[in-house]
Amino acid sequence: MNDADVSKQIQQMVRFIRQEAEEKANEISVSAEEEFNIEKLQLVEAEKKKIRLEYERKEKQVQVRKKIEYSMQLNASRIKVLQAQDDLVNSMKEAAAKELLDISHHHHNYERLVKELIVQSLLRLKEPSVLLRCRKADFHFVESVLHSAKEEYANKAKVHSPEIIVDHIHLPPAPSDEDVHASFCSGGVVLASRDGKIVFENSLDARLDVVFRKKLPEIRKSLFSQVAA
Known part of the structure; x- marks a missing residue:
C-alpha cells in the first residue's frame, strides 16, 4: 500500500470517527434537551401545584373568615333582638309594678x-x-x-x-x-x-x-x- 492509499484510508477513518462523534454529540444534545424539557415541565407543574395549593389554602382561609364574620354578625343580631325583647318584657313588668301602687289607694x-x-x-x-x-x-x-x-x-x-x-x-x-x-x-x-x-x-x-x-x-x-x- 503506497502512501496515497494510506493517507486516503486515514482520511476515511477520520471522517467516520468525526461523523460518529457528531452523531453522538447530536444524540447527547437531543437527549439533554429532552431531559431539560422534562425537568422544566416537572418544575413548572410543581410550581403550578404549589400555587394552586396556596390559592386553595388562602381561599379556605377567606371562607373561614367569612363564616366567622357572618356567625359573629348573626350572634350580635340575635343578642340585640334578645336584648330588645328583654327590654320590652321588663318595661311591661315595670308598668305592672306601677299599677300595684294604685291598689293600696x-x-x-x-x-x-x-x-x-x-x-x-x-x-x-x-x-x-x-x-x-x-x-x-x-x-x-x-x-x-x-x-x-x-x-x-x-x-x-x-x-x-x-x-x-x-x-x-x-x-x-x-x-x-x-x-x-x-x-x-x-x-x-x-x-x-x-x-x-x-x-x-x-x-x-x-x-x-x-x-x-x-x-x-x-x-x-x-x-x-x-x-x-
Missing part, C-alpha cells in the same frame, strides 16, 4: 286584700305563732283585719287561732321619685315563723315576681312568636 278593697294575704300566708306557714311585717302606712289595715284573719285561718285549717305578733320593724315604703334606688314595697305582708327559719313573702311585689316568672314563657310566646316564625 282603694282602702276598702286593699283592706280586704290584706286580710286574704294574711290568711294565705298562715295557711302556708301552719305555725301556732308567727311574726308579721307590713309597711308603716299599712299598719292600721293589718290591725283592723288581724282578728278576722286569724279566725278565718283557724276555721280553714281546723286549728286553734294562731298568735300573730306585728313586728315594729316595717317593710320599706312605696317607691319614691326622690330616691329611685331605695328599697321599696308596694304593699302586702311578710310572715315568718318565730324562729325565723320559715319566711313567706306575700308582698305585692313578691307576688308580681312569682306571677311574672310563671307567665314569662306565655308572655314571650304571645309577644314574639310571630318574630320567631
Whole structure:
C-alpha cells in the first residue's frame, strides 16, 4: 500500500470517527434537551401545584373568615333582638309594678286584700305563732283585719287561732321619685315563723315576681312568636 492509499484510508477513518462523534454529540444534545424539557415541565407543574395549593389554602382561609364574620354578625343580631325583647318584657313588668301602687289607694278593697294575704300566708306557714311585717302606712289595715284573719285561718285549717305578733320593724315604703334606688314595697305582708327559719313573702311585689316568672314563657310566646316564625 503506497502512501496515497494510506493517507486516503486515514482520511476515511477520520471522517467516520468525526461523523460518529457528531452523531453522538447530536444524540447527547437531543437527549439533554429532552431531559431539560422534562425537568422544566416537572418544575413548572410543581410550581403550578404549589400555587394552586396556596390559592386553595388562602381561599379556605377567606371562607373561614367569612363564616366567622357572618356567625359573629348573626350572634350580635340575635343578642340585640334578645336584648330588645328583654327590654320590652321588663318595661311591661315595670308598668305592672306601677299599677300595684294604685291598689293600696282603694282602702276598702286593699283592706280586704290584706286580710286574704294574711290568711294565705298562715295557711302556708301552719305555725301556732308567727311574726308579721307590713309597711308603716299599712299598719292600721293589718290591725283592723288581724282578728278576722286569724279566725278565718283557724276555721280553714281546723286549728286553734294562731298568735300573730306585728313586728315594729316595717317593710320599706312605696317607691319614691326622690330616691329611685331605695328599697321599696308596694304593699302586702311578710310572715315568718318565730324562729325565723320559715319566711313567706306575700308582698305585692313578691307576688308580681312569682306571677311574672310563671307567665314569662306565655308572655314571650304571645309577644314574639310571630318574630320567631
